[in-house]
Amino acid sequence: MAVLTGVEIKNVICGLCSDHCRVQVEVNNGKVIRQFYEMKKSSKTSQKWHTVVTSCARARSVSELLDHPDRLNYPLKRISARGENKWQRVSWQEALDDIASKLAEIRDKYGAEAVAFTCDGENNCAEEYRARFQALFGTPNLAGQAQICYGVALNVALAMIGGVVHFPSINQMTKCLVLIGANPATATRFFWYQLQDLKNAGMKLIVIDPRVSESAAIADIHLQLRPGTDTALLLGMINVIINEGLYDKEFVDKWCLGFDRVVQRVQEYPPEKVAEITWVPSEKIREAARMYAANKPGIVSHNMGLEQTPNATRGFQTRYILPAITGNLDVPGGDLIMSPHPTYRFAGEVECSDVMSPEQEAKMIGSQDYPFYSSWATFHKLDENTRRVRGRRLTAYWFAGYAHTPSVWRTIISGKPYPIKALITEGTNPLLTLPNPKLVYQALKKLDFHVAIDVFMTPTCLLADYVLPAACYLEKPFMVGGDYMPSFSVGEAAIPPMYERKREYNIWRELALRLGQKEHWPWESLEEAYNWRLEPLAATFEEMAKRGGDNSPVEFKKYEKTGFGTPSGKVELTPSMLEELGFDPLPSYTEWSQGWKSPLAREYPLILITGARNRHYYHSQARQIKSVRDKSPYPLAQLNTDKTRELGINDGDWIWIETPKGKVRFKCQCTSGILPDVISAEHGWWFPEDSAEEPSLHGVWKSNINVLLDDGPEWCDPISGAWVLRAAQCRVYKAQD
Numbered sequence: 001m002a003v004l005t006g007v008e009i010k011n012v013i014c015g016l017c018s019d020h021c022r023v024q025v026e027v028n029n030g031k032v033i034r035q036f037y038e039m040k041k042s043s044k045t046s047q048k049w050h051t052v053v054t055s056c057a058r059a060r061s062v063s064e065l066l067d068h069p070d071r072l073n074y075p076l077k078r079i080s081a082r083g084e085n086k087w088q089r090v091s092w093q094e095a096l097d098d099i100a101s102k103l104a105e106i107r108d109k110y111g112a113e114a115v116a117f118t119c120d121g122e123n124n125c126a127e128e129y130r131a132r133f134q135a136l137f138g139t140p141n142l143a144g145q146a147q148i149c150y151g152v153a154l155n156v157a158l159a160m161i162g163g164v165v166h167f168p169s170i171n172q173m174t175k176c177l178v179l180i181g182a183n184p185a186t187a188t189r190f191f192w193y194q195l196q197d198l199k200n201a202g203m204k205l206i207v208i209d210p211r212v213s214e215s216a217a218i219a220d221i222h223l224q225l226r227p228g229t230d231t232a233l234l235l236g237m238i239n240v241i242i243n244e245g246l247y248d249k250e251f252v253d254k255w256c257l258g259f260d261r262v263v264q265r266v267q268e269y270p271p272e273k274v275a276e277i278t279w280v281p282s283e284k285i286r287e288a289a290r291m292y293a294a295n296k297p298g299i300v301s302h303n304m305g306l307e308q309t310p311n312a313t314r315g316f317q318t319r320y321i322l323p324a325i326t327g328n329l330d331v332p333g334g335d336l337i338m339s340p341h342p343t344y345r346f347a348g349e350v351e352c353s354d355v356m357s358p359e360q361e362a363k364m365i366g367s368q369d370y371p372f373y374s375s376w377a378t379f380h381k382l383d384e385n386t387r388r389v390r391g392r393r394l395t396a397y398w399f400a401g402y403a404h405t406p407s408v409w410r411t412i413i414s415g416k417p418y419p420i421k422a423l424i425t426e427g428t429n430p431l432l433t434l435p436n437p438k439l440v441y442q443a444l445k446k447l448d449f450h451v452a453i454d455v456f457m458t459p460t461c462l463l464a465d466y467v468l469p470a471a472c473y474l475e476k477p478f479m480v481g482g483d484y485m486p487s488f489s490v491g492e493a494a495i496p497p498m499y500e501r502k503r504e505y506n507i508w509r510e511l512a513l514r515l516g517q518k519e520h521w522p523w524e525s526l527e528e529a530y531n532w533r534l535e536p537l538a539a540t541f542e543e544m545a546k547r548g549g550d551n552s553p554v555e556f557k558k559y560e561k562t563g564f565g566t567p568s569g570k571v572e573l574t575p576s577m578l579e580e581l582g583f584d585p586l587p588s589y590t591e592w593s594q595g596w597k598s599p600l601a602r603e604y605p606l607i608l609i610t611g612a613r614n615r616h617y618y619h620s621q622a623r624q625i626k627s628v629r630d631k632s633p634y635p636l637a638q639l640n641t642d643k644t645r646e647l648g649i650n651d652g653d654w655i656w657i658e659t660p661k662g663k664v665r666f667k668c669q670c671t672s673g674i675l676p677d678v679i680s681a682e683h684g685w686w687f688p689e690d691s692a693e694e695p696s697l698h699g700v701w702k703s704n705i706n707v708l709l710d711d712g713p714e715w716c717d718p719i720s721g722a723w724v725l726r727a728a729q730c731r732v733y734k735a736q737d
């Protein structure tokens with residue numbers, strides 16, 4: 001920390017999106033002036049991070065964010081009906097006493113499982129402490145986004161490969177990158193700059209996307225598929241690789257189980273048949289398969305595109321078969337099996353994922369219907385298998401331990417199979433970010449007790465009984481990583497919390513002390529808690545924040561020493577875990593009952609994809625930050641130019657997008673870069689400038705794309721329970737009003 005006459009430079013981890021950039025924040029006499037990236041050396045990596053931060057609208061808005069007039073500064077208690085936006089300022093003492101006593105009352109009357117949590121957003125919440133509080137409280141019910149955000153992918157990787165294979169570590173050795181449903185140009189900018197450099201140096205790029213995204217525009221091969229058919233496409237590519245003998249026979253013979261069964265299964269997916277399903281010409285499928293197999297090492301990266309489709313689990317199986325049969329696993333420049341930091345006490349050491357009894361864990365909502373994902377038993381099996389090779393436990397809190405979220409809302413409403421009476425919402429906004437928000441609304445209204453912890457009064461907060469003001473990332477320290485990569489980042493607070501804002505850690509701890517968890521919370525502050533986690537490195541939090549974190553060397557071909565972290569010690573192309581749960585262990589493509597081939601498509605002929613990133617926003621955040629909103633003032637939907645002509649719509653017109661669930665308004669962006677039968681609409685839109693009172697709730701129903709989507713069983717992947725965001729049928733017409 002440099003000190004220059006009243007000016008301090010603090011090393012902070014930006015919490016405004018999941019990139020978690022290590023940044024500097026200039027503070028003058030306790031006032032935050034700006035966030036920037038200090039190029040410490042003129043390395044290309046440092047230059048790229050510099051470009052990421054300086055071109056980031058959110059990063060430039062920090063002084064607006066910190067003391068924005070809409071920020072929550074004091075605990076608020078609801079004093080009239082939910083949704084009327086009438087609040088009374090109360091002291092922390094009063095709020096926490098009352099919240100603790102209500103939670104205890106509900107636990108004593110209905111069981112701990114009657115209290116659920118929902119958490120997800122960024123803003124550096126240090127969620128492992130929420131997980132600790134929740135586990136010690138004794139409820140297995142956490143609702144959130146993990147099913148559609150890495151969770152299922154990681155479970156599949158762990159079941160097949162016995163390790164996390166997810167974050168693409170492309171480097172000069174990488175000869176080919178396959179990007180599935182991802183556009184790093186808008187989502188992960190550092191990766192985008194890396195990708196462009198490597199592409200210019202000769203790396204092959206294959207992009208699978210219905211849109212001509214920035215990434216697709218520079219690809220060697222763009223497979224412009226019908227949304228939701230990714231699994232079929234990947235099965236077609238595997239068919240070509242196997243039938244043309246392009247696989248790595250030596251690796252397959254020595255390390256893979258189930259290859260013969262895969263060979264048989266993919267005969268059902270010849271390129272010509274796959275072309276009919278996906279709309280991608282068969283020759284392009286062959287070309288892509290050959291390019292990937294011939295240019296080794298290669299990496300497959302799937303991000304959210306695959307997660308949010310009707311065959312999500314099957315898609316992940318195919319995605320992991322590709323690197324396994326081509327010998328691209330855990331080699332330099334290939335798909336790396338991530339290993340943990342060897343000594344740092346990462347989040348898994350804090351979250352207490354093993355304190356609940358098996359009986360209590362089994363009460364998790366969804367564990368009967370989706371036992372591959374919403375199940376602590378599955379997590380413990382994965383942990384046991386992988387601990388042998390990782391040497392350390394798995395961290396659950398950001399990929400496992402999630403109840404089936406749509407079922408949680410239904411349980412709140414129906415009281416079946418048991419009552420859920422209370423919800424604690426932390427840093428997330430389910431009325432905007434989950435499908436079927438009218439059902440979410442119904443559930444939120446039905447609750448006996450709802451506490452929301454956030455930095456702004458969101459539409460979800462408006463339906464709470466208490467709203468607690470959280471410190472934003474500038475007002476608290478943060479440590480992240482180490483669980484699934486041998487490095488972690490450490491950042492200090494730029495300033496202490498302003499007004500009466502509190503760090504989430506302190507909220508959980510203070511509730512914990514009131515609820516009999518005292519012995520588990522010896523650390524009075526987050527810094528103290530972090531000091532304990534750094535003890536094995538003989539470093540304090542303060543020292544580590546100056547260094548920014550710690551990196552251990554990355555190792556390759558770890559399986560040669562330990563085998564793979566699966567029950568068999570091999571890559572299970574047909575995962576035994578799926579088979580034991582009664583599922584076909586082989587991947588297959590199934591046409592979605594609600595999709596393009598369903599009768600619904602006659603009335604709703606366009607395919608809606610949602611979730612494509614607007615680079616200025618992170619999900620539903622920042623709509624009230626003027627400098628950010630000025631860059632992107634309206635919700636946008638991309639529609640093919642020929643289609644707009646056919647529909648009598650011009651660029652910039654307001655349009656209605658409609659499904660049987662309802663209709664929402666968007667501004668039309670005409671483009672030739674999307675298939676004619678597809679529309680891509682942004683998510684997360686609400687209007688903080690609109691009235692807070694019901695029915696508006698800050699315009700939550702106007703352009704909330706999730707209003708159009710359902711989350712019933714037919715909308716969920718039958719294995720994982722993940723819901724579909726990228727293949728719904730809709731219709732579009734010009735809005736006259």
Ligand code: SF4
Nearest residue numbers: 014016017020021056
């Ligand atoms: S908001 Fe910008 S600066 Fe902050 S982590 Fe994300 S990309 Fe980095």
